[in-house]
Amino acid sequence: MSQNIFLCSETVRPSTRWLDAFPEGVCHERRTLVTAARPGDVIWVESGRGDWLEDLGTLVRSLPGCHLVVVSMTPDGAEAVAVLDRGARAYCHALAVPSVFRDVELVVRHGGLWVGPELMTRVVGAAGRALAPHAEVPQALLSGREAEVVHEVVNGLSNKEIAAKLGITERTVKAHMGAIFEKLGVRDRLQLVLRLSEHGNVPLPVH
Template sequence: MSQNLFLCSGTARPSARWLDAFPEGVCHEQAGVLASARPGDVVWVEAAHDDWLDRLGALVKRLPGCHLVVVSMTPDSTEALAALDRGARGYCHALAVPSMFRDVELVVRHGGLWVGPDLMARVVGAAGRALAPQAEVQPPSLSEREAEVAREVVNGLSNKEIAAKLGITERTVKAHMGAIFEKLGVRDRLQLVLRLSEHHDLSLPVH
């Protein structure tokens, strides 16, 4: 059975909420993590370690079959991008609610990437700008409104921002997103941008 392992030290311990999320979770110092981790395990690294980036990099190299997640008391996009650059599959607040910790675990165990909605919007926007081709093509499977929503996702807007810009409710945006994901066979916003780029559909036309 897969484990949740927390990298502990004199300056980093799991929060009570993490322990609530994973009552069977284990706290080890680095040598213990390396000795006990098995492929498929999730290893949580607290950014409170003075050398957390080096520790993270070492664990990624030594434990290629594990999923590394960084938690931070003061999360910010620069730190998150540094964590992802070193090989982390997730990044979240060290005091997240137990249900969010479990969501992060589920996503990374299934090969996904967890960075939170704010950073994901930035990443998606950057990817859209970098990948957008010159041609303006609309995926034929999308309705006019779905194409509008998809275009704003490519621009890096959140559901709330899309709702405000298009004059619709956030619930309606979520419904359109569900339809878009299903029609294009994607699971998240970043996959949507990459999927559209494969077919030169990023620069969706304004109607």
């Protein structure tokens, strides 16, 4: 059975909220982690430990099949991008409530990425601006309204902001997002932006 493992040290320990979320979770120091972890385990790493970013990349390479999650006491958009760039699957607040920790676990175990709603919007906006010259909305696959929603996602707008701009309800935006994800074969906003940037070279699902 897969585990939740928190990377501990003399000064770093999981929060009581993390322990509440995962009563069966375990702690390992760096020296024992590689031998203790198995494919499918979720490895939780706290940011800010010296050269932790470089170490994160090493952990990703040395723990194939594991899902690495970074927790931070001061979540930051730039740090989130750096974390994902090094192969982690999620980034969240170190003092999140237990239900959020369990949601993060569920998302990464199913192959998704998690950086939280606010940071995700900021990260997607940054990615959208960087990839804008290459992004192409597949009009043949989407309805006119869905294409409008995609355009605003690439611009970094949240569901609430998209609803206000397009004059529709936030619930309707969520419904459009679900249809868009299904049609384009993606799991989240970041994958959506990346897929659009590749649209000219990567075939999209035909529905």
